[in-house]
Amino acid sequence: MKHVYGWLLLTPAAILLIGFTHYPAIATLVDSFFSTGTAVRPSRFVGLENYAALLDDPIFWQVFRNNAWFALGTIPTAIVIAMVMALWVNEKLPARALVRMAYFTPTVLPMIAVANLWLFFYTPQIGMFDQVGALFGAPSRNWLGDPNLVLPATMVMVVWKEAGFFMIFYLAALQNLPPELQEAAKIEGASRWYFFRRVTFPLLMPTTLFVLVNATINSFKLVDHLFILTKGGPDNASSLLLYYVYQVAFSFFDTAYAATLTVVLLVLLALLAVVQFLLIEKRVHYR
Amino acid sequence: MRLRTGFVLETGAAWLLALLWLSPLLYAFWAAFHPPELATHFDLFAPLTLSNFAKAWTYAPFPRHFLNTIMLVTMILSAQLVLCTLAGYAFARFEFFGSNVAFGLVLVQLMVMPEVLIVENYRIMARLGLVDTILGIGLPYMASAFGIFLLRQTFKTVPRELEEAARVEGCGFLGVLWRVYVPLARPTYLAYGLVSVSYHWNNFLWPLVVTNSVETRPLTVGLAIFGAPESGVDWAVISAGTIMAVAPLLVAFLLFQRQFMQSFMQAGIK
Numbered sequence: 001m002k003h004v005y006g007w008l009l010l011t012p013a014a015i016l017l018i019g020f021t022h023y024p025a026i027a028t029l030v031d032s033f034f035s036t037g038t039a040v041r042p043s044r045f046v047g048l049e050n051y052a053a054l055l056d057d058p059i060f061w062q063v064f065r066n067n068a069w070f071a072l073g074t075i076p077t078a079i080v081i082a083m084v085m086a087l088w089v090n091e092k093l094p095a096r097a098l099v100r101m102a103y104f105t106p107t108v109l110p111m112i113a114v115a116n117l118w119l120f121f122y123t124p125q126i127g128m129f130d131q132v133g134a135l136f137g138a139p140s141r142n143w144l145g146d147p148n149l150v151l152p153a154t155m156v157m158v159v160w161k162e163a164g165f166f167m168i169f170y171l172a173a174l175q176n177l178p179p180e181l182q183e184a185a186k187i188e189g190a191s192r193w194y195f196f197r198r199v200t201f202p203l204l205m206p207t208t209l210f211v212l213v214n215a216t217i218n219s220f221k222l223v224d225h226l227f228i229l230t231k232g233g234p235d236n237a238s239s240l241l242l243y244y245v246y247q248v249a250f251s252f253f254d255t256a257y258a259a260t261l262t263v264v265l266l267v268l269l270a271l272l273a274v275v276q277f278l279l280i281e282k283r284v285h286y287r
Numbered sequence: 288m289r290l291r292t293g294f295v296l297e298t299g300a301a302w303l304l305a306l307l308w309l310s311p312l313l314y315a316f317w318a319a320f321h322p323p324e325l326a327t328h329f330d331l332f333a334p335l336t337l338s339n340f341a342k343a344w345t346y347a348p349f350p351r352h353f354l355n356t357i358m359l360v361t362m363i364l365s366a367q368l369v370l371c372t373l374a375g376y377a378f379a380r381f382e383f384f385g386s387n388v389a390f391g392l393v394l395v396q397l398m399v400m401p402e403v404l405i406v407e408n409y410r411i412m413a414r415l416g417l418v419d420t421i422l423g424i425g426l427p428y429m430a431s432a433f434g435i436f437l438l439r440q441t442f443k444t445v446p447r448e449l450e451e452a453a454r455v456e457g458c459g460f461l462g463v464l465w466r467v468y469v470p471l472a473r474p475t476y477l478a479y480g481l482v483s484v485s486y487h488w489n490n491f492l493w494p495l496v497v498t499n500s501v502e503t504r505p506l507t508v509g510l511a512i513f514g515a516p517e518s519g520v521d522w523a524v525i526s527a528g529t530i531m532a533v534a535p536l537l538v539a540f541l542l543f544q545r546q547f548m549q550s551f552m553q554a555g556i557k
Contacts, residue, residue, distance in 0.1 A: 102309045
């Protein structure tokens with residue numbers, strides 16, 4: 001009886017999950033072996049041709065590199081800032097609740113709204129970036145129009161958006177550290193930096209690994225800001241993998257190639273899932 | 288004495304960072320409540336105005352976008368609560384044939400969110416005739432792996448004795464779920480609800496792909512069209528529109544800060 005009930009309870013969710021996750025994932029893989037059909041020429045099996053095209057596509061390699069730089073640039077910075085934020089907010093700071101609120105607020109804002117607000121900061125001359133730069137005598141720059149500056153410029157915004165979210169994980173971890181450690185360090189006369197380096201930081205390592213993996217996954221999904229700020233430009237200098245998928249599918253209408261690009265994205269996410277699984281396994285062994 | 292200065296310095300740095308973190312939002316508020324020509328000139332005594340909000344309200348069909356988002360968020364959350372409760376209950380209390388494999392397959396969605404599969408999901412929606420409908424935006428999210436996982440974990444902590452007592456009282460397996468499990472999982476439902484509402488209030492890519500008319504577009508998509516540089520709307524009005532769009536969630540967050548942070552944390556840890 002429990003078999004029947006179990007499956008009955010699961011069925012509604014299972015239908016939707018299969019319909020919109022498993023089936024499309026497999027269909028994407030299948031589509032990547034076919035050509036894009038048109039009214040004149042129906043879609044046909046082309047084997048690995050789409051993948052060969054992908055390897056020859058300079059834009060693919062560029063968005064792939066962009067994504068790697070985007071991840072490398074945003075994740076460590078956001079993690080360091082998040083850790084500092086958590087250490088501060090965990091102390092008896094005056095107006096602590098207010099400070100914590102300020103750090104976390106960007107997390108609840110939609111990326112589209114954030115990009116709308118930041119767009120103005122990037123404006124040459126009148127934007128905040130240039131006005132702050134002018135204080136230090138820096139020349140005016142076209143932050144979003146210069147292929148060398150656009151990716152770092154958008155990364156600043158993403159760090160701002162994400163650091164507060166990572167902070168709460170560190171905060172939770174800090175609050176679970178035994179207070180005796182701090183007392184012992186005080187008696188021993190250890191400096192705060194020493195204590196952080198030798199005690200707090202190593203104990204936060206599981207949290208750091210956890211945040212690291214999640215942030216990496218996020219870095220493949222964060223593309224909303226591109227729709228407002230740059231449309232991937234100039235010359236794809238700020239484009240990311242998922243944004244390129246969107247462009248290929250809905251601007252160039254090459255669905256087969258979009259499917260091929262999606263397969264790359266799925267493989268990357270699968271690899272990250274394996275890493276995450278191994279990390280969880282490891283943590284279980286610690287206990 | 289050295290300790291004291293250290294503390295003051297740290298407090299100052301923490302406050303400075305907080306101010307820096309709030310500044311984009313504060314700046315948007317400044318611009319939204321002042322005449323457009325003052326957007327870049329700080330003057331504490333500049334006249335305040337609501338005309339930017341009035342303009343934003345008429346430039347874009349905000350009332351319609353608000354309605355769409357509210358309908359979308361409500362529809363997704365109610366469907367999620369029902370589907371995830373049933374599935375979570377199945378995984379927590381029925382060791383049915385193939386349940387471990389099924390659970391593994393459910394967890395796949397944690398990694399492969401519907402927005403990664405936009406190409407194929409769009410095709411499915413086209414086949415179902417659901418392109419440009421609110422149901423079409425919501426459908427891929429209704430069976431949420433995260434919700435199922437969260438409720439399964441919560442239901443597993445419910446003592447079996449309570450269930451047996453309810454059975455003695457004559458409850459069927461759905462009665463047990465409704466009378467015992469659901470009430471005990473209230474904090475989980477609250478946390479999940481907050482995360483789900485925030486997520487879908489803010490979600491953009493999939494709604495953009497699957498909608499193409501004012502009647503179905505949610506706030507984020509409307510805001511993107513309105514805020515795009517080529518729309519030529521001036522910055523004060525864009526700020527006003529953006530603030531309107533984020534206001535409900537922002538106010539909710541300011542009122543229930545602790546609850547929000549805890550829910551987001553649970554959502555992350557999974």
